[in-house]
Structures are given as structure tokens and as C-alpha cells.
Amino acid sequence: MRVLHIITGLGVGGAEQQLRLLLRHLPAECDVVTLTNPGPVADGLRADGVSVTHLGMRGNTDLTALPRLTGFVRRGRYDLVHTHLYRACVYGRIAARLAGVRAAVATEHSLGGREIEGRPLTRGTRALYLTTERLGAATVAVSPTVAGRLRDWGVPGPRIHVVPNGIDAARFRFDASGRRATRRRLGVPADAYVVGGVGRLVPGKRFDVLVEAVAAVPGVRLLLAGDGPEREALHALAVRLRAVDRIRLLGECDADGVAALLSAADLFVSASREEAFGLAVVEALAAGLPVLHSTCPAVDDLPPDDAPGATRLRDGGVRELTDALRARTTAGPRRLPPPRAVGRYDIARGSRLLMDVYAHALDTARPDRDRPEHFHPYPTRRALP
Template structure:
């Protein structure tokens, strides 16, 4: 490869700002850490028709290039095929132009979707080394894209075969790739969290549970509302941060359950607002039906908040039940309600969780994440790309 002290890295993500979520946060933090270490980084992401108002900046204020690239894909209907044939040549030119301008040493795909299909095509044409990082997209998508798209499943299998390395934040995700997509090996690179976030002042709302994330079916906020309604604690409130397609349905669910006056929806929150709400919470709750990792768990630890965490996914690999979190299957709504009551009624347990979380979170920093990625970059083939 090129000078190992200064890699040229294309972080190729399925989504980026102004959209908010786990993969967007992960890629942003990795881009900043790589840039701070002297590497040349660009973010290439799927063009969804919207761009942020402000440029994406490194820690020192320098702008990091973000390229919003078209990703048309073929479909079965005649009109869709005609549309693809019309759009594909210009889209492919845009991707090749991005490659020519950056001349990357590595194409690092995050969350394999249409972005991954185009990245893998660049890899085949230019022999640029490819790394695939899955963020659980094969299991936790709101729209079940992988279940519906034979093309996406086939191209992920091909990319896994082509890639120099495949990573995921948990063994849970790697096991899915092994059983469904032909992965033979794989490396766990966990998520990180910014330990230096500033906590914002948030409204005083009494005694409350707090949950935050994209309001979609996989995140299980409907399960949490049911569990909260069964709690029978009239003094407690539930605050749900974030936005998404199920917000209206969740609000109607709270009304039907008779707890609408005690359930609040804040909409999107900044990182410092999330920290502010967590620091005042009786517990932070992650009720996901499936969770590849769970950055919210790290945020709760950072804030010193007791954590009630889904056992369905990768969290069981790093959360120790009863020590730094309470693990529960949220699809068992009675068990989830009991876990909420347990944290609220057992001061010794709550104090232990508050003490152990901040100690554990120091193991999950973005510099540590990037150090693992750099070790992979160091092992990539030295053959120059065309």
C-alpha cells in the first residue's frame, strides 16, 4: 500500500448527515479520528435528495469532504428497468470520478446497501482493497429490505467473498453473516462513544425513565410503552427521544393505554441533550427487538445512569447482567415491566449500576475503534489500484 502513516480512506456509508442514527454517528466519529491522525478521508454516501446545511468538520475545524452519490439499482418491472438503464451510466461516472479524485488506498463500506454494491464494483474495476463493516443491517432494517431484495443478498455475499476483511460490532452480527451470507471469518470491532460530550440543561420532569433512538419497529418502543403501562407507578414518567415512522402510532398507543399524560416524545435530540436526559433518569431503557450492539448503552454508562438493556442481540456480549446493566428480553413485556420496577425499587442495584457503568465505558472509545481499523489497513494488499 501507500505510506502506512497516511492512508487515503473512502468511508462508504449507506446513510449520513443530515440523517441521524448509529451508522451515521459511527462513520462521523471514525472520519474525525482518522483525520486527526493525519489520514486523508472522504465520506461517500447514498444521495437521498437532502444535504446538511453545514459542512462536516474535523475536530480542528477543517472540512471533511462528503460526497452524496447516486445509487440506482435494477428492479423487475419494465418501467423500473428502463429508469435504471437511463440513470446508471451517469451514476457510475459519479462513483468513478470520486475514486479518481481521492485515489483511495481502501474502500471501507459501512452498512451494506446500494453503497456497498457500487463500492464492490469499484473494487473489481480498480483492485482497490475492500473492507465491509456490517452494522446489523441484515437483521434490523425497518422495511425488511434484505428479506425482499435478492440482488442485495447476492451482492453482499459477493462482497464478503471479495473483501480483505469483514467486521461487525458483535459476534451476534458476524454469526448472521456466517449462517446467511457465506462469511467464514470476521472480526469484532465494537462501537465507541465520545467521553467528552457536554451535558445540556433539559426540562425538569420529575421521576422518569428515558429511551432514545429511531422510532421504528425494530427498536421496540411499543414494547416499552406496554411495559410502562403495566408498571402501575403513577409517579413515574417515560420520556422517548428521537423520531421515526412509528411516532404517531406510538402516541396513539400511549393514549389507548391510558398513559399519554405520562409519556413524552421530545423529537430529535442533540448528543448533549441526550446526555442531559440520561443523567436525570431513573433508568435508561433499550427495548430493541434486535440490537447489533447498542451505542445507547454506552451513552447511559457515560452518563452514570442505570441501564435496562435488551438481551436480543449483541449487548449480552458486553453488558453483565446485574452488574452494569439489567438484561431482559423486551418481547416478554411482563419481564420488561418487572425490570423497570426492579431498578426503581432496589436502591442497591441502582447504585451498583450507576457506579459500574462509567468504569466500563472507558473501554469503548473512538480512538480504540479506529486503532483496530488501522491494524486492518496495515494488513491490506500492497498492489496499487488502477
């Protein structure tokens, strides 16, 4: 089976790194097109032997990208097109239909209740998504929570398939020697209590709440992996709170860098306002860390016994998180065995589930399936987020 994956960009992000990990386990011949930003993940994919093409799209409304993408899909003679992230889903599903590909599948990685990929949802965003969704054969939700949001949007239930994000759990297993080495490299005392955080530095992740809580508990240190538009504001906040010597913004980290951080930490915190899955929380659980989280479908959608080390915060505000940190530091650090939740999210299992979706899409798709009678193949300028 020849599959073309189309993604909006390949910078360091959850969806982008998930695609790279997935392609290492997917039993299909796969190529990748990135509409924009062929960043570090593109380099990683090429190192894995995957063909990556940069389409050179200049923005959300660069309509010249559509015929280029359609031509690329047609020349590749792919059996199936799989799209990732909003812009790629809109343009990719249209291009797949115009190129005559038998079936298209889209994964919805980042749909929140009020946001999509960190941006506010608008009526235009939703309308364009639903219009182009009908051009595909199936839509993959990364959690039951996202599946429910898609149904609430109006996507028919039979078209939605839950395939959770996955991890390579062995990669995040606690490493005592790695813990010592990472702390030495970062100048963190061996006996310090360290909080870890991972994610793109954007307002929705609420890392400002985490910085304020850590600053309020003397002696606690924060290691934060990720980059984004909030980096300077978070640094300024740490300076203003006189905690800059205890708070390290590490920048973008690959999976090995995240694994090293998790081994060095004593507690993981996710204060995000909304999540579609919560991959970093699962990675932290695989490392044996206790976790405090505001929202995390990867844990919240499971029975409590599947992730006993994860504690959900009531409101996730600064006061509640500060009190929780004080209690954890008083109790001291502890490592836990990886819970059942980690096994549920094994990447090999996820790849098998996705292959089942591919088979279903190819078996049920028809050349004219669900084609709107008056569908115009070019998206409007104001509808894209």
C-alpha cells in the first residue's frame, strides 16, 4: 500500500513527532509532504529513510498550493492520502479528491472545546472543516474526548475512528545514570526537587501558572522543554518573581532530550487549559513520574486505576498548584512503576489500529462518495484560521 501523509509543517511539535514515530512502525510505503516549515522533524524523517517534500506554501490563503499539491498526489499514484493538522486536512482532502485517489483519511490531533491547534474556533473554521471532511473516507480522533467533539461539530459518528496517540515506552524508562548526568549538565543539585514540563510555549499551555507556582515554593526547580511565542514572557516572569535561577527554559527538545528531562525530574505538571490527548503526560507516566494535570484525555478517558500516579487538579490555578507542590516536596520524591495506561498507548498497537482504518476506508470509499453537488475545490480566504 502506498500512502502519502500531508502535514501543515514539520517543526518540533506533538503531531509532527507523532507522525515520525508512527512511520517507523506503519507497515506501508509512505511519503510525506509538508505544506510549510520543513523543520527538525523533516530532517529526522529523512534520516529514517522517508521521502519528504516541501510544498513551499506561503500562508493559509496561498491558493496556488492546491494545484501543485494535486499534481504531486496524482503523479505519486497513491492508494490513500492521510492528512494531519487543520490546513493540511483542508487542502489535502481537496487535492486527494481532485487527483482521483481512492480514499483519504484525516487525523484530528489538536481539536479542543474552544480552540483548534491553539487558535480560537470560528464559524468559518468549522464550516470549512465540515465541508472538506465529507471528501474523506474517515476521520481519526486521537482520543474519545476528541471523537465527542467531532460528533458535536456534526461529523457523523460512523466516520469517526479513535486511534490514540502512541509512545515508545522503552525510550522513556527511568535511567538513574541519565538522571545524574542531566542534572550535572544543567547545574541542578542532586538533592533538589525538580518539576518537569513539556510543550509548546503558547498561552493555552498555561506555563505562566507553572512558573508562578514553582517560584512560590522555595528550593523547587523547574525544567521546561519547548519553545514558542511565550518564551520571552515566561523568562521575564521568572525574573520578576526572583526565581530565574531556579527556572530553566531548555528550548526545543527531541524525544531523547525529553526522556533525559523526565529522568532528571521528580514530578511532572501539565497545566494546559485544553488538550486533545496529552502525550507528554503519558511519557511522564512511562518514566515513573507522579503527574499533576488540569486536563488530559489520555488519562481522563480511562478508569482511574489505569493511571494511579496521575492527579487531576480541580481548577489548575496558581494557588491550587502551589499548595500541591508544597505537599509533594514535603513528601519527597518517589518513582512509580509505569501504569497500565502506558501499555494502552503503545505505538505498535496504534499503528495496527490505523491500518484497520486504512483497510476500512479503502473498502468503503467510492469515487463519487459524498461529493457535494456544487462543491467548489478552492477554500475561501476568510475561512481558514
